[in-house]
Amino acid sequence: xxxxxxxxxxxxxxxxxxxxxxxxxxxxxxxxxxxxxxxxxxxxxxxxxxxxxxxxxxxxxxxxxxxxxxxxxxxxxxxxxxxxxxxxxxxxxxxxxxxxxxxxxxxxxxxxxxxxxxxxxxxxxxxxxxxxxxxxxxxxxxxxxxxxxxxxxxxxxxxxxxxxxxxxxxxxxxxxxxxxxxxxxxxxxxxxxxxxxxxxxxxxxxxxxxxxxxxxxxxxxxxxxxxxxxxxxxxxxxxxxxxxxxxxxxxxxxxxxxxxxxxxxxxxxxxxxxxxxxxxxxxxxxxxxxxxxxxxxx
Amino acid sequence: xxxxxxxxxxxxxxxxxxxxxxxxxxxxxxxxxxxxxxxxxxxxxxxxxxxxxxxxxxxxxxxxxxxxxxxxxxxxxxxxxxxxxxxxxxxxxxxxxxxxxxxxxxxxxxxxxxxxxxxxxxxxxxxxxxxxxxxxxxxxxxxxxxxxxxxxxxxxxxxxxxxxxxxxxxxxxxxxxxxxxxxxxxxxxxxxxxxxxxxxxxxxxxxxxxxxxxxxxxxxxxxxxxxxxxxxxxxxxxxxxxxxxxxxxxxxxxxxxxxxxxxxxxxxxxxxxxxxxxxxxxxxxxxxxxxxxxxxxx
Numbered sequence: 001x002x003x004x005x006x007x008x009x010x011x012x013x014x015x016x017x018x019x020x021x022x023x024x025x026x027x028x029x030x031x032x033x034x035x036x037x038x039x040x041x042x043x044x045x046x047x048x049x050x051x052x053x054x055x056x057x058x059x060x061x062x063x064x065x066x067x068x069x070x071x072x073x074x075x076x077x078x079x080x081x082x083x084x085x086x087x088x089x090x091x092x093x094x095x096x097x098x099x100x101x102x103x104x105x106x107x108x109x110x111x112x113x114x115x116x117x118x119x120x121x122x123x124x125x126x127x128x129x130x131x132x133x134x135x136x137x138x139x140x141x142x143x144x145x146x147x148x149x150x151x152x153x154x155x156x157x158x159x160x161x162x163x164x165x166x167x168x169x170x171x172x173x174x175x176x177x178x179x180x181x182x183x184x185x186x187x188x189x190x191x192x193x194x195x196x197x198x199x200x201x202x203x204x205x206x207x208x209x210x211x212x213x214x215x216x217x218x219x220x221x222x223x224x225x226x227x228x229x230x231x232x233x234x235x236x237x238x239x240x241x242x243x244x245x246x247x248x249x250x251x252x253x254x255x256x257x258x259x260x261x262x263x264x265x266x267x268x269x270x271x272x273x274x275x276x277x278x279x280x281x282x283x284x285x286x287x288x289x290x291x292x293x294x295x296x297x298x
Numbered sequence: 299x300x301x302x303x304x305x306x307x308x309x310x311x312x313x314x315x316x317x318x319x320x321x322x323x324x325x326x327x328x329x330x331x332x333x334x335x336x337x338x339x340x341x342x343x344x345x346x347x348x349x350x351x352x353x354x355x356x357x358x359x360x361x362x363x364x365x366x367x368x369x370x371x372x373x374x375x376x377x378x379x380x381x382x383x384x385x386x387x388x389x390x391x392x393x394x395x396x397x398x399x400x401x402x403x404x405x406x407x408x409x410x411x412x413x414x415x416x417x418x419x420x421x422x423x424x425x426x427x428x429x430x431x432x433x434x435x436x437x438x439x440x441x442x443x444x445x446x447x448x449x450x451x452x453x454x455x456x457x458x459x460x461x462x463x464x465x466x467x468x469x470x471x472x473x474x475x476x477x478x479x480x481x482x483x484x485x486x487x488x489x490x491x492x493x494x495x496x497x498x499x500x501x502x503x504x505x506x507x508x509x510x511x512x513x514x515x516x517x518x519x520x521x522x523x524x525x526x527x528x529x530x531x532x533x534x535x536x537x538x539x540x541x542x543x544x545x546x547x548x549x550x551x552x553x554x555x556x557x558x559x560x561x562x563x564x565x566x567x568x569x570x571x572x573x574x575x576x577x578x579x580x581x582x583x584x585x586x587x588x589x590x591x592x593x594x595x596x
Contacts, residue, residue: 003303003379003395039340042355044364049386055366057340057353066342068353070366070381072388079388081301083368083381088347090370090377095393097301 005095006297014296015105017144020289024109025265027060027288028233032262035061036284038234043214050075058283065093065294067287071103082290094294102293106285108137111187111210114231114261114277116145117268119185119206124149127179127204129196129219130189131155131164134210138187140171154179154200155190188219195221208277209243219243220276222250229275232258237280244278303393304595312594313403315442318587322407323563325358325586326531330560333359334582336532341512348373356581363391363592365585369401380588392592400591404583406435409508412529412559412575413485414443415566417504421482422447425502427494427517428487429453429462432508436485438469452477452498453488486517493519506575507541517541518574520548527573530556535578542576 030036042055051074059066066087071080080100084093096102115126115138124147128135131153139151151173155161161177168175182203188196190211198221201207207228211219225247232238239245239255248255261277328334340353349372357364364385369378378398382391394400413424413436422445426433429451437449449471453459459475466473480501486494488509496519499505505526509517523545530536537543537553546553559575 003393005301005303005393037342039342039353040338042337042340042353044335044337044355044357046357046364046385046388051386051388053355053364053383053388055337055340055353055355057342057351059342059344066344066351068366068368070383070390072383074386074388077387079390081381081390083379085351085368085370087344088349088372089375090344090349090351090372092368092377092379092395095301095303097390 003092003095004298005097007097008099008101010297011096011098011102011293015102015289015293017109017141019292020105020109021113023288023292024106024285025113027284028110028262028282029266030060030262031234031282031284032260032266037061038283041283046074056283056286058287059087060284060288063087063288063291065287065291067290069103069283069286071100082286084290084294094298096290096293102289103286104133104137106289107134107210107279107281108141110233110261110279110285111138111208112141112145113265114279115142115185115187115206115208117265118231118275118277121146123184123205125183126185126187127152127154127183127200128187128189129154129179129200130211131157131160132189134189135164136167138189138210139168139173148173151175152179152181152183153177190219191217192219193217195219198223204274206275208279210279212243213241213280215241217241218246220247222247222252225252225276227274229271229273230258231261231264231275231277233261233279234282235260238278242278242280301390301393302596303395305395306397306399308595309394309396309400309591313400313587313591315407315439317590318403318407319411321586321590322404322583323411325583326408326560326580327564328358328560329532329580329582330558330564335359336581339581344372354581354584356585357385358582358586361385361586361589363585363589365588367401367581367584369398380584382588382592392596394588394591400587401584402431402435404587405432405508405577405579406439408531408577408583409436409485409506410439410443411563412577413440413483413504413506415563416529416573416575417483419444421503423481424483424485425450425452425477425481425498426485426487427452427477427498428509429455429458430487432487433462434465436487436508437466437471446471449473450477450479450481451475488517489515490517491515493517496521502572504573506577508577510541511539511578513539515539516544518545520545520550523550523574525572527569527571528556529559529562529573529575531559531577532580533558536576540576540578
C-alpha cells in the first residue's frame, strides 16, 4: 500500500493563485451546470473541546480524483486534510496534509473571482468586514485579478483591525480602519450571528458574503438584498444556511431569486443592479483544487 | 506534518478477533445508550465505472479518536481506508490503509455478537445465505463465540456455493450446499433486491440480516418479522434502508417495534420469541475498531 502524503511545504509550491483560480473557476462552472457530485456534508461536534469537524466530499465529472475533506476547528485552531481517490477505481491516491490551507485558498479564490466578476471594472476601493485569515486573503487574491487602490477595514477588536491594516500596508495597499464608512465593494468575512451594521453597506454596488457557512450564522442585513442581483455558489446550501437563506426567510427575496455563481463566472453578462454573492463553500472546489495540485505533485 | 500510515499487514497483526469483538461490543452498547456521534453517511456515485463510495464518520464519547471512513466498491473490487483524528484537538492521527478489511471484520463481529446473543445456546447448526466474504466471516467469527457443528450454504451460483463449502470445510466445519432447507439460525449476507426464498427461514428461531445496507436492497421476506423480537443496530438507519424498514413499510411490524442491538448485547435478557437482528453498519463501530487498533500500533 503506497499512499503518498504531501505536506504544506510541497503543496504551497504548486498551489499558486493561477492554479487555484483556474481549478475553482472550472469547478464552480461545472457545479452550475450540474456536472458535479457533492453530497451533503457531515458534522461532528466536540463540545467539551469547543471543537467541530466538517467532512465534505466532491467530484467534478470527468476529472481524475474525488476528494474527501476533513476540516476541524477546535477553539481557535483550524486543521484539516484532504484525501484524494482515483475516480475510476476508488483507490486512495494521496493525502494532502494541507492543515486547512487549500480550503482557505479555494475560499479566497471563489470570493475574489465572483467579487471581480460582479463589481464594475472601475472600482478600486473595497471595504472588508472581519479581520481573520479570510479578510486578508480575500483582498490579496482580489488584487491578483484587478488593481486595488484602497482598503477600508472594520472589525470588533481594534487590535485585530490594526494588525490587518498593517498586513495590508505591508503588501503595498493603502489600508485604513474605517470600514463602517462603506465602499462600492464590500466583502464580509466574519463569524457573525447577528447582521453587521447596515451603514457599512450604504455605498455598496457589490457585496460578497464569505463568513456565513452554517445555520445560526448571518452577516448581511437582510434589507441589503432588496432589489439586488444575487449569486449563490450552491442554491440549496445557501438557502439552508447562507445569508441568502436568511434574507429569504426575512421575506426580502424569493427563494428562486438567485443565479449560480458559476453561471455568472462563465457568462460575465453586464448588469446594472446592485449585486450580492453568497458563498457557503462547495465540495467540488475542494476536489478541483486537490486534483490540480496532485496533477503537479504526482 | 507526521501522519503515520499503517497497511493491512500491520493492522492484521493487532486486529485480532478478541480486540475487534470487544471494540464493536462496546461501541454498539454506547450507541444504544446515546453516547456516540454518527452523522448521516455521504454517498458518491460513479456510474460509468459501476462504482460507489460511502463515507462514514463516527465517534464514541470519551474515546481518543474519531474516524472518517471512505469505503468504495467499483465493480467487484472493494477498497477503503480509515482516517483517525485526535478527538481532543482535531489533529489527524493516522491513516489505516486497511483496504476495507476493518469494515469486513467489524461487520463480522457485530453479526456474530448479536447472532450469539439472540440464538439459544444449544443451537449449533446455521444456514448462511450468500457466498461472499461476509458469508464466510459471519460463520467463522460466530464459531469464535460458540461451537458450530454444521453449516448449510445457499447461493445463486453453484460454483460459489461449492467454493464456500470448501472454505468452511477447510476450516474444520461440516458444510453442505442445502441452505434452502433451513436451520434454527439463519444468517443472510446477500446483495438481494428481492426477498430471499421464504422456505429458507421456516425453521429459524433466529435470523441475522447483514446484506441490506442501502435503499433498494432487501433480503428478508417481510412476513418473517411477524411476531419476532427485532433488534436493530441503528433505529433510524434500519428504518430507512434496512430489512426492518422494508417490513415496516410492508405493514408487518410497527416502526417502534425494535430494540437496540447494543441493549440486547448489554442485557442478554432471556427470550422465548423468534428473533431477528437487522444490521446496517454503524460508524461508531468503525471508530471503536480504529481506536483499538491504533491503541496498539501508535
